[in-house]
Amino acid sequence: MSQIHFQQRRYSVPVKVGTATVGGNAPVVVQSMTNTDTTDIVSTAKQAMELAKAGSELVRITVNTEEAAKAVASIREQLDKSGCDVPLVGDFHFNGHKLLAKYPDCAQALAKFRINPGNVGKGKKRDTQFADMIELACRHDKPIRIGVNGGSLDQDLLARMMDENALRSEPKDSPEIIHDALIASALESAQRAEDLGLSRNKIILSCKVSGVQDLISVYRSLAAQCDYALHLGLTEAGMGSKGIVASTAALAVLLQEGIGDTIRISLTPEPGGARTQEVQVAQEILQTMGLRSFTPMVIACPGCGRTTSTYFQQLAKDIQHHVRQQMPEWRLKYAGVEDMTLAVMGCVVNGPGESKYANIGISLPGTGEIPVAPVYVDGVKTVTLKGDNIAEEFQQIVEQYVRSKYG
Numbered sequence: 001m002s003q004i005h006f007q008q009r010r011y012s013v014p015v016k017v018g019t020a021t022v023g024g025n026a027p028v029v030v031q032s033m034t035n036t037d038t039t040d041i042v043s044t045a046k047q048a049m050e051l052a053k054a055g056s057e058l059v060r061i062t063v064n065t066e067e068a069a070k071a072v073a074s075i076r077e078q079l080d081k082s083g084c085d086v087p088l089v090g091d092f093h094f095n096g097h098k099l100l101a102k103y104p105d106c107a108q109a110l111a112k113f114r115i116n117p118g119n120v121g122k123g124k125k126r127d128t129q130f131a132d133m134i135e136l137a138c139r140h141d142k143p144i145r146i147g148v149n150g151g152s153l154d155q156d157l158l159a160r161m162m163d164e165n166a167l168r169s170e171p172k173d174s175p176e177i178i179h180d181a182l183i184a185s186a187l188e189s190a191q192r193a194e195d196l197g198l199s200r201n202k203i204i205l206s207c208k209v210s211g212v213q214d215l216i217s218v219y220r221s222l223a224a225q226c227d228y229a230l231h232l233g234l235t236e237a238g239m240g241s242k243g244i245v246a247s248t249a250a251l252a253v254l255l256q257e258g259i260g261d262t263i264r265i266s267l268t269p270e271p272g273g274a275r276t277q278e279v280q281v282a283q284e285i286l287q288t289m290g291l292r293s294f295t296p297m298v299i300a301c302p303g304c305g306r307t308t309s310t311y312f313q314q315l316a317k318d319i320q321h322h323v324r325q326q327m328p329e330w331r332l333k334y335a336g337v338e339d340m341t342l343a344v345m346g347c348v349v350n351g352p353g354e355s356k357y358a359n360i361g362i363s364l365p366g367t368g369e370i371p372v373a374p375v376y377v378d379g380v381k382t383v384t385l386k387g388d389n390i391a392e393e394f395q396q397i398v399e400q401y402v403r404s405k406y407g
Contacts, residue, residue: 009258012229013201015143018087018111020057022204022262023229027292028255029262030282031231032056033091035275038068038075045078047275052079052086053328054276055283055294058262060089060114069099069106076109087111089145093119093152097132100140107140112204114145117189118152126154130189134196143202144193148185149235150209153178157185179214182207183222190228204262206231212250223259232260239268244281251285296323296340299354299361306366307346315364315391316344322395334406342398352376360401362394377401 014024022029032051036043038061048059063069076088090110092099097120100107107113113133121129137144148154158181165171172180186205193203205228207218215234223230232251237243247265254260263285265278283294300316301307319342323330330337343358345351347366355361355376362385364373373385375397385393 007256007258010223012227012261013203015201015204015229017058017089017143019085020087020111022231026261028260028286029057030055030279030286031058031060031089031262031264032275032279032282033060033264033266034062035269038062039065039071041071041074041078044071045075045082048075048079048086048088049082049084050274050276051279052084054279056086056276056279058089058112059086060091060264063090063092063096063099063106063110064094066099066102069103072103073105073109089114092116092133094121096120097129097136100136101132104140107136107142110142112143112145113137114147115189116147116149116152117185118149118154123156126156130192131196134193134198137193137202138197143204144198145204145206145231146186146189146193147206147208147231148182148189150178150182150214151235153181154185157181157188175214179218179221182209182218183225186222187226190226200228204229204231206233208233208235210235210237212246215250216253219254219259220257229261230259231262231264233264233266235266236268237266240270243267247281248285252289255286255289255291293338295327295338296342298323299341299343299345299358301344301346301350301354303346306349308367309346309364311390312344312346312364315362315394318391319344319395319398322398330402330406334402337402337406340402340405359405360398362390364390 012023014026015022020029034044034047036047038044044061051059063072088110089112091114093116096115115133120126120133161177161181165177186207190203190205194200207222209215209218232254234247234250237247251263263282265281267278267281269275286292287294287297298316298320301312303313341358343354343361345354345363348369351363355363356379359378361376362373365371371386373390374381375383375385375394
């Protein structure tokens with residue numbers, strides 16, 4: 001239908017992270033993070049594999065204790081034995097310099113280190129411990145993400161910038177100074193890392209906060225001041241629809257402006273909910289914006305007074321579930337299948353039209369309409385389904401189309 005227009009992608013220096021490339025001309029990379037205890041090797045490896053199977057291209061794990069650091073190499077070994085090559089990122093706060101120095105197997109098993117300048121050390125120890133982390137990254141030839149967070153901002157830096165601001169003839173307000181401090185922390189840390197010998201193509205930056213407008217403002221400024229690869233995401237997005245909407249509102253604006261090389265959706269899972277939801281949301285943001293394709297898109301009618309039957313809702317749900325379940329196999333056998341579109345419509349108003357625009361579409365009968373369901377394949381009506389087996393027959397049509405079109 002209408003053509004998609006994006007601002008030109010901001011140039012960033014590409015960074016190789018295991019099997020993934022972040023920045024440069026590479027597609028925006030989807031990242032996630034485990035919430036298992038890293039010392040539980042089996043559970044952490046299992047969740048990392050689940051996240052990778054869902055489509056996560058980088059998986060971050062917490063490395064906060066000696067026991068966690070000892071477990072990392074075994075987690076990597078379990079992933080490798082299972083044929084899962086997803087890169088692991090180590091999340092370090094407070095004691096990363098000690099853990100990486102004491103456990104070189106941990107350092108070697110990780111594809112990237114995440115360093116938080118606000119938590120790398122206090123007072124005089126900060127510079128020394130940061131330098132130790134950079135030296136270890138250089139020694140093991142690993143990239144780093146310098147991840148500044150609003151909730152753990154370097155307080156000495158913030159105090160210094162607040163004092164400087166107070167001396168200005170026209171001082172900025174506090175939120176603006178906090179934004180400036182986030183950016184200064186990232187850029188000053190990156191420059192120091194380079195001065196210590198880490199090359200530019202080993203550095204990724206992030207300045208994460210929890211507010212949508214704050215995130216947009218900070219990243220616009222950060223992107224204008226550097227060419228480092230950038231990782232996007234709210235620090236804490238929240239739970240359920242709030243977290244999804246907040247993440248979409250923030251990231252969509254930045255991605256539309258060509259800002260961002262890797263993203264993570266930091267959702268709070270529902271009790272007992274799947275950790276993989278954050279991967280699915282990240283993929284759907286990128287796919288609905290037309291930036292990447294991960295799985296066939298199912299377009300479905302919202303329903304109205306013309307559609308008192310819930311049949312089309314169930315069919316849309318079943319088809320969406322089916323294609324997601326099939327994607328791990330389809331991805332290996334059918335190149336390009338992720339670009340396929342399906343339409344499940346509930347009445348004659350928009351049903352035939354939307355069905356014609358999709359690769360495969362079905363227009364189910366609304367209230368009072370003739371109980372038949374025309375099916376359109378690549379814009380042409382091929383068959384009209386009726387009776388009690390419409391769902392099964394439509395699913396068979398989808399399977400046949402995938403084999404013939406993409407096989």
